[in-house]
Amino acid sequence: MKRWRFDTMALHGALEGMKPNTVSVPIYQSLAYPFDDVQHGADAYADAREGLFCYGRWDNPTVQVFEKRLAMLEGGEAAIATSSGMSAILLVAHHFCKVGDEIVSSNRVYGGTFVLFEAGLEKMGVKVRWITDPSDLGAWKKAITKKTRFLYVESPSNPSLHVADIRALADIAHGKKLPLVVDNTICTPALQKPFSMGADVIVHSASKYLSGNATSLSGAVVGKKELIRALRKGPMRYLGPALSPFNAWLLLLSMETLSLRMDRHSSNAMALATYLEGHPKVKSVNYPGLKSHPGHALAKKQMRACSSLLSFVVKGKFEDAVKIINTLELWVHATHLGTSRTIVTHPASTTHVALGPTELKKAGIPPTMIRVSVGLEDPADIIADIERALSKI
Template structure:
């Protein structure tokens, strides 16, 4: 598509418009399940390998189906280019690996997904890379303090999983610019349907496409969106050498998911708001965190940065660990598993599962109490979700 269209049109046609449809004679993007691609001539192959021309050299570097997914994601995020990865973690790792070398540092909000925390705290130090954590990421002074002369990358997850910290992205982007540092935003929870970090000054946007982008828990996948020069460098150096490519089948499933992204994000947001309001009044709930509630500590930042509040909320159940366990075990519509952003509602107790490895001290710093339940509202009828919660909470000792 030469002309730039509006969001929903790009979500169904981006990267695969009329010209491509005529070339492949398919309405939906084709699934090119091939690891290799025949070359036109010796000269063509030589030009391809010396980057004089663009084309498909080998499936670890690119693939026609992946290319459509990447083009569509770049259009939706408003960046020049994108790169599909085998998972969200692979996307974060590839960015960090590309920008930060041994002896250098990352500055990151401490309010991040447990896997990201472990990547930065456990795996990156093995490569000589240290992370300076911003324990109060709502304070710009805290970011300034955590940046050292060795810092090469700033990382923010907003809203964060599981405790829904919402960052003032424009303010952090301004600081990043003033220091000449790249800012990476994990936009998994909002997706570009609800938040567009590039318009707020972010340089690199990553996703766990495993979540809302594919949309129904079928495929592990990720994506990096950024300037073309950056994406080309990552693709032709770390990505090619390390091999964290997205499988064409998963890129294809993500493309199918993108068709309905903004419709789904609206319904997820409406359902989560209905559930959050119900829980807020429930006597067996000690606290509810949802960026759409006025009681949320960063509600102002959420209003400023997000056009909807997404599916995820967290709540603390009365009765500590036991109360949360009882509630989880008595849910029957919400699936008990480690996922979010799927068409089916999901619930989990992060302190005992996704954040277990952090240990009690780190969990306290990351704001993950043991009676917290993380809940991702799916696309079911909100009345059924509320009845399911009402029944589960009736088993919790008051």
């Protein structure tokens, strides 16, 4: 592998060996790859070895460039692409756990992850021990039992922007010979490198910043070669959440501009967070780039910039938050984040509704919280839209 820097890898990485060499990676819209002879077929089937393509449910040349490029950007050994972020997390849980096992997870996670761990894994006989104050390292240590199979953290978290101490959690996990799994969706490798802080496995909802324009539902697991090969040979074959070649191609296009976009996302978010923090109708703003954020010092240590996700709590009632969202014109009201457009979401009634009132409270998500994924528009227009909406309450 050539020793390129991040932005060079984002453009040129993982093209070695591709014949003929091309500028845009070809879309191999084929799910089977004829074998030279029976031995070739047997090897391809048995090995899941790189370069021996077999069947589109577990390998494809276009998807493979995306996988290798993402692994390079994360500084990991290998990656496997999945049809969504949720299926990436499911593959990891399925790999490490069997009936009777446990996992220990921060409760500051995306709502879908919460439901997967709480309800989905429970159905498979796996118990989750939630850490309701993920900054309390003692609570993580206490929650680990003989049945624990991995520790899980999302940092920063959606939507409460909790910043977890990845190095400290990796040390705790390794002290018990357990892997630490980190969801790096919100930062992407352009802003945060969990492997350099001791993480063992990284999961992504590539649907977000890696895709960048709300076109491709996608995900990935990045980790050691043995893990990725086991996922490719095992659950990817019998569960089948494969990424389509076209979505991999779209991802490769978007990832060419990843760090440029993440820088602009971050500076726009900082401008909006600073504006909101000074607004008399705003009770609090969660953005790790602000000095007032409890994870600010840690964020500065482990993130190059703070990405585009922020949330704020309005003074007043649920109805005020509703009025603000309904009044916004430029901000797109949707359940998504990490796209070029500014997106506004009401987590308590959509992305995190499945937590229910008690767990929402524990996870720090009041009904007056508004989540924003700050886009790439002119920051003055982003601020003008919320200024107008806040003036209506």
